[in-house]
Amino acid sequence: MAEPVLIDWNEDKRAEFRNGVMTARHRLHLAPEFTDLALAALLKRHPRELCDFCTMGEDPADRDSWRAGDPGSATGAELLEAVRQGKLWINLREAMNTDPVYKPLFNALFAQLKQLNPGYAPLRVYGGILISSPKAQVFYHSDVSETLLLHVKGHKRFRIYPPRGPWLEDLSMEEVLHKTQTEDIPYDPAWDADAAMVDLTPGDFVSWPLHAPHRVENLDGLNVSITCEVVTRESVMKNAVLHANGALRRMGFRPKSSSPDGAQAYAKLALSKSWKAWEKVSGAASRPLPKSETTFDVDLASDTGYRDRAPA
Ligand SMILES: [Fe+2]
Numbered sequence: 156m157a158e159p160v161l162i163d164w165n166e167d168k169r170a171e172f173r174n175g176v177m178t179a180r181h182r183l184h185l186a187p188e189f190t191d192l193a194l195a196a197l198l199k200r201h202p203r204e205l206c207d208f209c210t211m212g213e214d215p216a217d218r219d220s221w222r223a224g225d226p227g228s229a230t231g232a233e234l235l236e237a238v239r240q241g242k243l244w245i246n247l248r249e250a251m252n253t254d255p256v257y258k259p260l261f262n263a264l265f266a267q268l269k270q271l272n273p274g275y276a277p278l279r280v281y282g283g284i285l286i287s288s289p290k291a292q293v294f295y296h297s298d299v300s301e302t303l304l305l306h307v308k309g310h311k312r313f314r315i316y317p318p319r320g321p322w323l324e325d326l327s328m329e330e331v332l333h334k335t336q337t338e339d340i341p342y343d344p345a346w347d348a349d350a351a352m353v354d355l356t357p358g359d360f361v362s363w364p365l366h367a368p369h370r371v372e373n374l375d376g377l378n379v380s381i382t383c384e385v386v387t388r389e390s391v392m393k394n395a396v397l398h399a400n401g402a403l404r405r406m407g408f409r410p411k412s413s414s415p416d417g418a419q420a421y422a423k424l425a426l427s428k429s430w431k432a433w434e435k436v437s438g439a440a441s442r443p444l445p446k447s448e449t450t451f452d453v454d455l456a457s458d459t460g461y462r463d464r465a466p467a
Contacts, residue, residue, distance in 0.1 A: 158182065160264045161360060164271045172272055173301060173389075176315050176351040176363045181264075184307045184357035188256055189379060194286065195231035197250060197257070205253075207246040210451060210461055211292060215370060218294040218339050224451035224461055235286070237453050239377040241460020244287040251282025251381055264305075264383075279386040287378045288460065293371040295342035297323055299331060299394060300384040303362035306355040309376030314350035318367040322346055325413045328366060329401030332394055340368060355380075365390050392420060399423035402430040 163180045171177035187193060198206075203226075212220030224243075226234055237243060251261040261282045269275050281300075289309065297318070304313075316322040323340060330336035353361055354374070363369065392415040400410035400423070414420060454462035 179360040180358050181305050181360045189307050195235050198231035198234045201247045205248040209244045222450045225449050226453045229453050237455050237460035238288050242288050243460045244291045247284040250284045277385045281384045283382050285380045289375050291373045295370040296338040297340050297366050297368045300386050301365050301390050303383045305381040306359045307379040309378035310374040311355050312372045313353045314370050315363045316350050316368040318364050323368050328397050332398040333401045395424040395427040396420050399426040
């Protein structure tokens, strides 16, 4: 793409980027790579081990209703139709950074972000494409990496909460980093009053500070978004300190600071590394918890776009 991806970056946005909740405009919703035809082709060719097919209930506090499913032999166009008509959520993980059709757009986006924000130096970037139903939702969670989202199709309501207690306790993030808890952290519906609420339309870009919890409700239409996970020096340091604090707690200490700055932070970076190395040699490393077992099959004949599996 010869033209820039982002179109209205300015001094204010530069100052807010990664520090607060900020929005901007992009032009990927106009790109031929995001027509239904192109997305159906991507759904067909993207490696199945990088695809998540999920459904969920109505209650934002009932995250146990989040379930994984199997697309079976449905074609790309059929899957897109099942999402449009039903209650499904598909994540094509790493499509933006691995698929030859989407990779040039992704590279152009990050080249431009670096050029627009002096000093911005991501260490690793990953980009997924989310395709979800008109009434799908994503429950309250906190991502380990810095995250940004480019909205492409449909409308969705984003709520972003402050990255500190009570919305996010250090202890929760420590458990996520020690992989004893998924990224789904405790949620109280009363906190919605404290959230920044952003309604996204096609062409909106939104970013928020590292670890800021968020939840998403689709409002209408087939929803398509690009989500980017960005590993930076800052995210590595903050996560190392929280991971080390979790390790210290396991050794009976009560760490007081989770500041990513100063000599103490470097000592914790070293502790975090040695803890991980020890887990590796001792075989004690815990595996990431599976989001859920596969309990449904995609079914075009059903209103929801899926059919439950009979319990084993
Ligand atoms: Fe997220």
